[in-house]
Amino acid sequence: MAISFDNRVAIVTGAGGGLGRAYALELARRGARVVVNDLGGARDGTGHSDAALAVVAEIEAAGGEAMSNGGSVTDYDQMVAMVAAAKARWGRIDILINNAGVLRDRSFAKMEPEDFRFVIDVHLNGSANCTKAVWDTMREQNYGRILMTASSTGLFGNFGQANYGAAKLGLAGLTKTLHLEGAKYGIKVNTIAPVAGTRMTEDIFPEAAFAAFAPENVAPAALFLVSEDAPTNMIVGAGAGVVQAAYVTLTQGARLVEATPESVAAQWSEIIDRKGEIVPNSGAEQTMLIMSKLQ
Known part of the structure; x- marks a missing residue:
């Protein structure tokens, strides 16, 4: 059965390019009205651009409905205003994909505390800000689908990305509590760990692999995780058309013979x-x- 987003309203952060753009376009193609949030800027979080407007134009040219938002996920009041604008236009918020992010890669020995703080602020606090801004609305309407963006770096580590990894595993942890708190209100919360060739990763992938790892090949997993029949509390890896599940497990352990x-x-x-x-x-x-x- 086809998965439809007719009459659903979705917010996608960091949707001016890469993964966010792919999510926004596919949500719109399947009937959702989409808030395209993007601060623009370089991948280290500096500067700004009109990227969100361009994605809105793409959606509208294809017959869909969208609105742009240039708010920073690090500013809670701006996220509250974004949600209010979407509700004023469309009356509800069904889906939030927390996708906005930045990179400031360095080995921990060379990383300044500000580089650590800023990456945490955008990824982890930014996702919390957006989620808090939609939370009461989703509780009141007894429906919500929220997707956090983690990373293999957060789940498994990656040299030179201590700040990014800390933020990304934090997001998986945020999912695990919010799925419990949202369950009785019809809110499902999941985590995606995408592997994609985007502006964020263009210097990591060989050219041939870059095409296979197009953001469009992650979108199917993301859309499933925010669909009506989505699971909840899952960590899902996705890239190049391959979808995986990751788990935080616990061994049976041992009772110590003596406490030493x-x-x-x-x-x-x-x-x-x-x-x-x-x-x-x-x-x-x-x-x-x-x-x-x-x-």
């Missing part, structure tokens, strides 16, 4: 044994597993 570091060392192989590991749905499950070991 020596016991941890002696029982280490049992502690890290992955047989019977679980994927907790909340933090309480770690405590429950410990309690079961004490019985």
Whole structure:
């Protein structure tokens, strides 16, 4: 059955190019009315441009409905104003894709604290700002689909991206709590870890691979994760037409023979044994597993 976004209103941040643009165009093509948010600017977050206006023009030329927004995700009041403008025009907000981001890559030894703070502020605090701005609306209408953008760097690490990785794993953690708090209000929250050839990654990919990893090849996973029948609390990897699932797991662990570091060392192989590991749905499950070991 075809996935439709008719009568849905979507906000996509960082939608002036790359992944955000691909999401916005495909959402609009499938019937959504789209707020195209983009501050513009270079990939390190400096400067600005009219990129959002160009994407709106593309959507309208194809017969869709869209509006542009040039607000910064780091400014909560600007995000509140963006949501208010969308509601004034279309009456509701169904979907939020938190996609806006910047890079300031350096090894940790050479990274200035400001470079660390700024990347965290855009990715993590920026996504929290946008989500907070739509949260009450989604609760009131008993419907919401929110997508956070993590990264393999956050999940698995990558040299020279301590700031980016910290922000991205933080977003996966934000998803895990918001899915619990949103569940009874019909709000589903997921995380995507995209691998795409964009302005952010153009110096990483060889030219041939750059084409295979087009943003359009990530859009199917993103759109599924904000669709009506989406799962919730998933971490999904996507790139070049391949879709993966990633999990935060917990081993059964071991009850220490005695409460000493020596016991941890002696029982280490049992502690890290992955047989019977679980994927907790909340933090309480770690405590429950410990309690079961004490019985």
